[in-house]
Amino acid sequence: MRERGIDSYxxxxxxxxxxxxxxxxxxxxxxxxxxxxxxxxLNDLMRYCALKGARKIVLKxxxxxxxxxxxxxxxNDIKLEIEIYGTPGNDLxxxxxxxxxxxxxNAQDGIGNTMxxxxxxxxxxxxxxxxxxxxxxxxxxxxxxxxxxxxxMKEYKDKVPVLVIGKTSQDFLGEYMAGGIVIILGIGxxxxxxxxxxxxTGMHGGVIYLRGKVEDYQLxxxxxxxxxxxxxxxxxxxxxxxxxxxxxxxxxxxxxxKFMKLIPVSKRPxxxxxxx
Amino acid sequence: xxxxxxxxFIVERIEDRCIDCGACIQQCSFGVFSRDKDGKIxxxxxxxxxxxxxxxxxxxxxxxxxxxPTTYRPNxxxxxxVIQDIKKQAETGGVILTGCGNDKPFKVYFDHILLxxxxxxxxxxxxxxxxxxxxxxxxxxxxxxxxxxxxxDDVEIKTELHPNLVAETPILFAGMSxxxxxxxxxxxxxxxxxxxxxxxxxxxxxxxKELREKYGKHAIVQCASGxxxxxxxxxxxxxxxxxxxxxxxxxxxxxxxxxEKVTEKISETRMIPEGxxxxxxxxxxxIYSIEDLSTLIYALKEATNYxxxxxxxxxxxxxxxxxxxxxxxxxxxIIVIDGFRGGTxxxxxxxxxxxxxxxxxxxxxxxxxxxxxGIRNKCSIIASGGIRCSADVVKAIALGADAVYIGTAALxxxxxxxxxxxxTGKCSWGICTQDPxxxxxxxxxxxxxxxxxxxxxxxxxxxxxxxxxxxNAIESLRGNRDQxxxxxxxxxxxxxxxxxxxxx
Numbered sequence: 001m002r003e004r005g006i007d008s009y010x011x012x013x014x015x016x017x018x019x020x021x022x023x024x025x026x027x028x029x030x031x032x033x034x035x036x037x038x039x040x041x042l043n044d045l046m047r048y049c050a051l052k053g054a055r056k057i058v059l060k061x062x063x064x065x066x067x068x069x070x071x072x073x074x075x076n077d078i079k080l081e082i083e084i085y086g087t088p089g090n091d092l093x094x095x096x097x098x099x100x101x102x103x104x105x106n107a108q109d110g111i112g113n114t115m116x117x118x119x120x121x122x123x124x125x126x127x128x129x130x131x132x133x134x135x136x137x138x139x140x141x142x143x144x145x146x147x148x149x150x151x152x153m154k155e156y157k158d159k160v161p162v163l164v165i166g167k168t169s170q171d172f173l174g175e176y177m178a179g180g181i182v183i184i185l186g187i188g189x190x191x192x193x194x195x196x197x198x199x200x201t202g203m204h205g206g207v208i209y210l211r212g213k214v215e216d217y218q219l220x221x222x223x224x225x226x227x228x229x230x231x232x233x234x235x236x237x238x239x240x241x242x243x244x245x246x247x248x249x250x251x252x253x254x255x256x257x258k259f260m261k262l263i264p265v266s267k268r269p270x271x272x273x274x275x276x
Numbered sequence: 277x278x279x280x281x282x283x284x285f286i287v288e289r290i291e292d293r294c295i296d297c298g299a300c301i302q303q304c305s306f307g308v309f310s311r312d313k314d315g316k317i318x319x320x321x322x323x324x325x326x327x328x329x330x331x332x333x334x335x336x337x338x339x340x341x342x343x344x345p346t347t348y349r350p351n352x353x354x355x356x357x358v359i360q361d362i363k364k365q366a367e368t369g370g371v372i373l374t375g376c377g378n379d380k381p382f383k384v385y386f387d388h389i390l391l392x393x394x395x396x397x398x399x400x401x402x403x404x405x406x407x408x409x410x411x412x413x414x415x416x417x418x419x420x421x422x423x424x425x426x427x428x429d430d431v432e433i434k435t436e437l438h439p440n441l442v443a444e445t446p447i448l449f450a451g452m453s454x455x456x457x458x459x460x461x462x463x464x465x466x467x468x469x470x471x472x473x474x475x476x477x478x479x480x481x482x483x484x485k486e487l488r489e490k491y492g493k494h495a496i497v498q499c500a501s502g503x504x505x506x507x508x509x510x511x512x513x514x515x516x517x518x519x520x521x522x523x524x525x526x527x528x529x530x531x532x533x534x535x536e537k538v539t540e541k542i543s544e545t546r547m548i549p550e551g552x553x554x555x556x557x558x559x560x561x562x563i564y565s566i567e568d569l570s571t572l573i574y575a576l577k578e579a580t581n582y583x584x585x586x587x588x589x590x591x592x593x594x595x596x597x598x599x600x601x602x603x604x605x606x607x608x609x610i611i612v613i614d615g616f617r618g619g620t621x622x623x624x625x626x627x628x629x630x631x632x633x634x635x636x637x638x639x640x641x642x643x644x645x646x647x648x649x650g651i652r653n654k655c656s657i658i659a660s661g662g663i664r665c666s667a668d669v670v671k672a673i674a675l676g677a678d679a680v681y682i683g684t685a686a687l688x689x690x691x692x693x694x695x696x697x698x699x700t701g702k703c704s705w706g707i708c709t710q711d712p713x714x715x716x717x718x719x720x721x722x723x724x725x726x727x728x729x730x731x732x733x734x735x736x737x738x739x740x741x742x743x744x745x746x747x748n749a750i751e752s753l754r755g756n757r758d759q760x761x762x763x764x765x766x767x768x769x770x771x772x773x774x775x776x777x778x779x780x
Contacts, residue, residue, distance in 0.1 A: 070578040073508035095579040116507040133503035151561045156547035275370030
């Protein structure tokens, strides 16, 4: 008798042997047709392909499958390139460990959740909680992202995560941000005005570069606006340069607008609320 | 501003015993003792927290520390504590912080429950002479086992089993992060867990790299709202992963490790810059629902190739049974329920003392609910928060837990005296501090020995109690409420606990 499933992830998951028909190998490139694969089945196959020597995996007809890239942690440091056609599901590249993911389309919530290293490029929009607790690597989103992007991003020494957003975000961008770099370019915004509120609430590390306008009331009270200096422009040139390259923009056009630099007022925003 | 607070303690020095060696000056990390300009020992009682380090280390037993007998006019409503707290806040305008668990005189259900023993009709078992099984398997269990017999010696389990933790005793060490506790205390817990064949929990402060190879197999690593030090290597080096939603000492709120405690080593382990506040937000911002919890559970299973059980820890709160059901349905292999007596390195006192429910009621409610829904086998339950002795362990298991976590009891074994000043970072016992001179006071080897001794003592006692009941395996006690009777409990309490009154 079959095990009673009580959640949707494992019900009816087929064994790896039954899924071989979904893979096409071409030397070191594997193509997987994801059209009727479950979350786990797709990730089983991707892991199998990587272990079989594939270094590039092309996923066709992706339709909401979650955790793409997550099960590719290998102690011997294999690095893959993953190309996705269709719409990947939540937690794309969660805990990602150095792989490169390109999405030809939109992606859903939780892109790069607690990502460690690597690169995610989305040629469309991202959902909520993009780059939550991200620790390293880079994420490029061509259009906008939803609520709570870059929450609790953090950095340590040379491990500095970067999130570049082409258009804009919803509320709570960079809430509790503890490190890393967020660049938000405002491309195609009406009157260049961003609409997010509570930007950087509770921020205590890292930096947000914002092209376009925000009013004071849109900022969390733990952030301050400071002048850009030469180092800031170098950072922008590097990451916005790659953004322009990936999505076909001119770097000079993107850097021409007015940038605001937001940093935390204190490394210890809540140091004074306690009676010892 | 002049402080109107009364001293909590008075410190007396017995002159004719004191040899003026100055050990008290050296031992007290709160600055109570000093020498005046004539070289005489001066005592500033207002600084005393009652940790008793000086008393234990005074070579001639010349010190007495006791609660200050000076009182306000006795008042059973406006108590001394209430008055003192108001004065403190009037002087500082801040949230009052404290450490350790809820110390208020709420009813202790463990103390209203008595255990059974076999007499005449069923023989008791002598654990000294007969085998007694304390080993527990923690994780999801299959609905049924298919077994294939191919001759006498060849028996094969056909059912695919889920990953389980195997603990040699139903006692694990609760999540205490490196940062909240010292490196030496953290290491002692790891060493003791490895030696005894049980598990320790890293809390959410990361797992120092040099300890991973040796102690990873006995580590449960936490993934909490701050996600400190969480990377694929951290997740994969451990025996299991625990998603921390809440903790009994401070349900519903986050944690702030103050910047001054984020030393170089802690910053490396948590992977944040030195001197920055380590802020753990109140919720995990990718979990706003059971469905979101499920997403993270499976993200962690994906990240570890489905090789490790995933636990979810919550504080015991109202509707805990319904929440637990959701957690199991979300895919949790182990659920941890932390009662309102659970300890902490720092919590707002008002939260610690007023939020949450007793673990005894929570465990009984959760176990019953999962049984009613037919999903009890899908998870193991770890009871946590205020387990003080082996009888509490036995009662918690008989109420429905698979195992327990101990935090406070483990700290006490290492030297903690429950002075509740963990949040000051000045722990004179070297447990809850990052001051290198204080940390040195705790020798990890010796502390681990004390912990192993405690586990051994409790395990022997559990065997005795089990034997008395005529039970030879701890797994036969799980949810075995027939072995429990209540005294001094009301009808509704007996009903929630699912036990009969004594004499029934």
